[in-house]
Amino acid sequence: ELRLIATEEAWSIPEVAEELRKTANSPTQSLDKLLVKGIYDAPSDTSGYGKLDFLSGLKDIEEHRLPQMDEFGVDMHLLALTAPGVQMFDADTAMELASLANDRLAEVCRKYPTRFAGLASFAPHSPKRAAKEMERAINDLGLNGFMINSHTNGEYLDDPKFWPILEAAEALDRCIYIHPRAASDTLKGPLQDYGMDSAMWGYGVEVGTHAVRMMAGGVFDHFPKLKICIGHMGEAVPFWLWRINFMNSRAQVVGRAKKTGRSMAEYFQDNFVITTSGVEDPLALRYAIDKLGVQNVMWAIDYPYQPMKPAVDFIEAFECTEEERHALCHGNAERIFHID
Numbered sequence: 001e002l003r004l005i006a007t008e009e010a011w012s013i014p015e016v017a018e019e020l021r022k023t024a025n026s027p028t029q030s031l032d033k034l035l036v037k038g039i040y041d042a043p044s045d046t047s048g049y050g051k052l053d054f055l056s057g058l059k060d061i062e063e064h065r066l067p068q069m070d071e072f073g074v075d076m077h078l079l080a081l082t083a084p085g086v087q088m089f090d091a092d093t094a095m096e097l098a099s100l101a102n103d104r105l106a107e108v109c110r111k112y113p114t115r116f117a118g119l120a121s122f123a124p125h126s127p128k129r130a131a132k133e134m135e136r137a138i139n140d141l142g143l144n145g146f147m148i149n150s151h152t153n154g155e156y157l158d159d160p161k162f163w164p165i166l167e168a169a170e171a172l173d174r175c176i177y178i179h180p181r182a183a184s185d186t187l188k189g190p191l192q193d194y195g196m197d198s199a200m201w202g203y204g205v206e207v208g209t210h211a212v213r214m215m216a217g218g219v220f221d222h223f224p225k226l227k228i229c230i231g232h233m234g235e236a237v238p239f240w241l242w243r244i245n246f247m248n249s250r251a252q253v254v255g256r257a258k259k260t261g262r263s264m265a266e267y268f269q270d271n272f273v274i275t276t277s278g279v280e281d282p283l284a285l286r287y288a289i290d291k292l293g294v295q296n297v298m299w300a301i302d303y304p305y306q307p308m309k310p311a312v313d314f315i316e317a318f319e320c321t322e323e324e325r326h327a328l329c330h331g332n333a334e335r336i337f338h339i340d
C-alpha cells in the first residue's frame with residue numbers, strides 16, 4: 001500500500017486568524033491585504049476556497065481534514081501556518097503568535113503522530129530570537145522543519161541580517177520551506193491588477209525571486225548543508241535553470257554578478273528540493289524529475305487552496321516507476337522532513 005504524505009498543507013489557529021482580520025482593516029501597504037480581506041474579513045466566504053473552517057485549528061482537523069484524508073487515502077499532512085503566517089505583524093506579536101502556533105501544531109502532531117507532521121513558524125523580524133524559537137521547535141516540540149512565507153517587510157534571506165536563521169536551520173539539519181505571499185512593496189508594481197497578486201502569477205514571481213537572490217547572493221557558500229524547499233513545482237525556477245545558470249556564469253566573468261564558489265545550477269541541485277503543490281501537470285512533473293532528479297521532488301496538495309481528491313488522483317495517475325512513485329509520495333518527505 002503506497003504511503004501518501006502531502007507536504008504543503010496549510011492550517012491556522014483562531015488567534016492568528018483574528019490578528020489577520022485586524023490587519024485586513026489596517027493601513028498596511030502590503031499587497032497581501034487583498035487576500036487577507038478576502039479570507040479573514042469578508043461578509044460572506046468570498047475566498048473561493050469553500051468554507052474556511054481551517055481557521056479553527058484542531059476543530060477543522062478533526063471535523064473536515066481527517067475525514068477527507070481517510071476518504072482519499074492520504075496518510076499524512078505536513079502542516080504549516082497558512083501564508084502570510086505571522087509576517088504581517090509587528091515583531092513582538094509575530095514572536096508571540098509563532099510560538100503559540102508551534103505549541104498548537106506540536107499538540108496536533110502528538111495527538112495524531114501517524115497523520116500529521118509540522119513545519120514551525122518563527123518571526124524573521126528578530127533573527128536571533130527566531131533562531132531560539134527554531135531550536136525550541138525541533139529540540140523540545142519535535143517538529144519537522146521550518147516555514148517562512150518569503151519576504152518580511154521587503155527583506156529576503158540573502159540579507160546577512162537573517163543569517164542566524166540559516167545557521168540555525170543548517171545546525172539543526174532541518175529544511176526551510178519558502179512559501180509564497182504577495183510580492184513585497186518594492187516588487188509589487190505591475191502585479192497589483194487583474195488578480196496577479198495571487199497564486200495565479202505574483203506568488204511565483206515573489207518566491208522565484210527569493211530563491212534566485214539566495215543562489216546569486218552566495219548564501220550556500222556560507223551554508224553548504226542548508227536545504228531549502230519551494231513548492232509549486234519549484235516556482236518555475238527548474239524551467240529557467242539553464243538560462244539562470246548561463247547568464248549568471250557570464251555575468252560573474254565580467255564582474256556584473258557576485259562571484260560565487262559554485263554555479264547556480266549546482267546550488268539549485270544540491271541545496272533545493274521542490275514540491276508539486278498547486279501544479280497538477282504530469283508534463284511539468286516529468287520535466288522536474290528529469291531535470292532535478294526524483295530525490296528532489298515531493299508530492300503536495302496545497303490544501304485547502306487546492307482540493308484534496310484531484311491532487312490524489314493526479315499523483316496516482318502519474319506515469320512513473322514504482323521507485324519514483326515511492327520517492328515522490330513519501331520517501332523523500334520522510335528523509336527531508338525527518339518523518340518516521
Ligand SMILES: COc1cc(C(=O)O)cc(C(=O)O)c1
Nearest residue numbers: 082083084198199278302305
Ligand atoms: C494564503 O492564501 C493562499 C491563497 C492561494 C490561492 O490559491 O489564492 C494559494 C495559497 C498557496 O499556494 O498556499 C495560499
Ligand SMILES: [Mn+2]
Nearest residue numbers: 008010277302
Ligand atoms: Mn501553499
